[in-house]
Amino acid sequence: MKINPVVCALAAGIAMPVLGQSAEQLWARNCIQCHAEDGRGGGAGTRTLLTRELMDQALDRQFFDKIKNGVPDMGMVAFKETLKDEQIWALVVHIRELQAAADRKANGSPKAVNGVYTSKYHTFKLETVIDKGLRTPWSAEWIPGENGGLVVTNRGGPVMLWRKGTLTTIEGIPESAEVGQGGMMDVAAHPDYAKNGWLYLAFADPHPTQRNRGTMTRVVRGKLKFEGDKVSFTDMQNIFSAKPEHYLATGLHFGVKLAFDPKDSSILFFGIGERGRMEMAQDLTRPNGKIHRVKDDGTVPADNPFVGVKDAYPTIWSYGHRNPQGLAFDANGDLFDTEHGPRGGDEFNLILKGRNYGWPVVSFGINYNDAPFRTPWPDTAGRKEAPHTGEAPQDAITMPVYRWLPSIGACGMGLAKGDAFPQWSGDLFAGGLSGSNIDRLRVRDGVLVEREEILHRIGRVRDVRTGPDGRIYIVLNDPDRVVAITPADSPATKK
Ligand code: HEC
Known part of the structure; x- marks a missing residue:
């Protein structure tokens, strides 16, 4: 859907x-x-x-x-x-x-001339990678090694491995529930995947005992086993699941993206949307509307900000989020999310420990029906604004680094790296669902110094990932496919 x-x-x-x-x-x-x-x-x-x-x-x-x-x-x-x-x-x-x-x-929109797009720093082509076999793909991740390839999730449940031009459905994937905006969502390889083989999945988990009690975002890990043409997900371990009483019946705002800390490969971040229950984004006893931080084995890092706070989820890193559908570290090792807001309130946030990002106390958005909602200004809500560096005053709200007005329907985001596009290296590429666009974002010292719309009208952008070849892979829905931003002068495109 x-x-x-x-x-x-x-x-x-x-x-x-x-x-x-x-x-x-x-x-x-x-x-x-x-x-x-x-x-x-x-x-x-x-x-x-x-x-x-x-x-x-x-x-x-x-x-x-x-x-x-x-x-x-x-x-x-x-x-x-x-x-x-x-x-x-x-x-x-x-x-x-x-x-x-x-x-x-x-x-107008960025347009290709003879198949070539011209942007500020690079010319590029869009190459189709996968155009058959996917159904509402959500996310993709490259895994290295001789059995390596691109793992692609589909919201309806199947997780597939694309390698050597064929798409194989992976067996043994845990059950997820496709309800509204949720289903099987993100996939991430452990930064030490080549050594340990751990692959992480995030999805809408059906309530453990009662089907009618809704769903909540869950994270697991497992290993891929290869036997002939068959690929299966084995040795599954639970990394995060919410308390059963906190599962919710709505079909809205699930998040979820996974991001490993480049400075410490044993630390994993993920965001859960507020599930359409916006007041819960401010409630630390609820898992929704938060960015969480866990160890790669699912244990809680002792330096998380709300460890020991009565009834709080100890995995919470920051709160006051609406629907963090993009989550990525930049080249500096700073964590950013893109957040799908209401009408006009999409945000690009620098994610800092223990901070409150304000939803629904303040918002750049208005209601989808064009009715007023809030103001974005903490002072008009009787709060302080927290600076992006140093300590946040009590009750303060951290403002986004950038806001999309109007919305792009912010979804996946990825970091450009490698030699294919040297002048983009270190920039974040953020995709939009309703915007059907990719924006290039350049951040220096927590400040957005450049934003460029690279593509527009390419379909609903679910995820953006740089491949081992430095090309920027885009997971699209409507139509369902994976395409790659490829250097215009790359031999691969000269056919
Ligand atoms: C009687 C004429 C008049 C009405 C009515 C009026 N404005 Fe203005 N507005 C002006 C003038 C004159 C300026 C200053 C010159 C300019 O920036 O064009 C201005 C400036 C502005 C600016 C500032 C632009 C800037 O450069 O900072 C905004 C925003 C604005 N108006 C919004 C509104 C909105 C919203 C309304 C309705 C609620 C409104 N105005 C009603 C005449 C009017």
């Missing part, structure tokens, strides 16, 4: 306060006489809002403050008496949507 905005809106609408007027109505009633319906301005001396400079996310707060307090010397009234803070923020979101639509119309 695709992530259905209607289903999400219904699920969200039940819990989220709806203030009656949509962002579009607020804009039409209060703003278009000066700014025009599409934001191009003209009335009362307004400039156009539809320029690249004004799309800069650094202006979010300035826009919010100007709408709230007005621009008295230029004739714009203050709206703080008539509109609530969350309505004012919804108007900023509306302006961001107008800007993105205008920018797309004017500048």
